[in-house]
Amino acid sequence: MAITLWACVLLNVSAASQDIYRNEEFGITLSVSKGLLLCPTPNDEHDHGPVLLLGNTNTKDCSEDLAIHRSIDVFASFNKIEDTKTLTRFLKSQCTGVFKGNCLPAPPHLGIEGTRSAAGRVNHSDGWIDIIVVTQAGKPDPLFDASVPSINYDLHMHTNREHLENDLRVFRSVLATIRLSPVQ
């Protein structure tokens, strides 16, 4: 009986740890809801944030090119570059630099409670759509610029027209539950 109970406790702990992504360096905590697959972080690489796959996927898909899967991901980096130090510059850099398109108006109600954020959308000719939300947090570094937070966060959804509305609901849920609390 005791062994059975202990096994149950172990299973519960294991399940809980699988469902929560934590990144101490950038202060990210994210509970992974049903319908999302949290990709494992490569062990020998700098962890910039979680990658989540949407739809019917399995872990094998994580090792493929993300561009062919619907996904949500968070990419955090230190805010020490002039070109991306404000929200507007940072968003523009993501649209043009990462997603190779112009920033269009984002769908409504995309943001993170308690932080300033900016959002945009890039439509691609092959039907894929990128929705981008950027925000900043962390104690400013006065040796760089005392007026800007020290960490940039890019929260991004990659989807297509067919799944846009449903995936937006999931994305809004992620934005509502993610916690960005960098160590001060």
Next chain:
Amino acid sequence: MPFINGRYYANPAFGRAVETARAAESASQQSRTNQQEQHDANGNDGHWVTIDGHHVLLHDAQAKRQSHVSVRDKAYLDKYYDAVAAFAKRYNVDPALVLGVGIESGFASEGTYLRTGDAFGMTGGNTKHMTKSESPEQNVKQFFDNYGKQIRGTGNDASAFVNGLQGCDPSGKRVNGWKVYNTDRPGSWDTLINGGIAQMRRSAPIYLSQRAKVRGH
């Protein structure tokens, strides 16, 4: 090897000519940018963003040209410039490219760096896979030990340099057996590193100029 405007050139006359042309191109670009800003002010260009739930049309304005080095960049270059320059010369790569990878650690000021001394983000996300460095010199050696072969000869070609770090040849074709710096978000990572390189391309020449003045050269 002569060092002109933050870049190495085997032939000093050629180097000065390239840098003069580069300066002329930069001035021309600035002029075009100013014209573009004027165009934007007429409401004919820009891009939409949503800030705190409000759609806003932003007029694109070129970031002000940096004329000084931040205290943060200077502290980083004080620690890393000479060590990087020594290895970079041997591998025929612009030091600013290597220094740009320091954005991984907020240019040796943030995050894992504070515990490990690794400015280049060669650490994993857990305690089992952390690169530890006792000094900037050791850290730079670790960087070149890991990726030197892949970035050798890239000169001041940022695209070829980033491709090398990502396990590809200058044309972007994967090379069997080469390490990959970031596998899960290559687009975001490449943009981050290119931003770091742009920052160091601005800061390093100013830093060197100021350092030369202080040393009385």
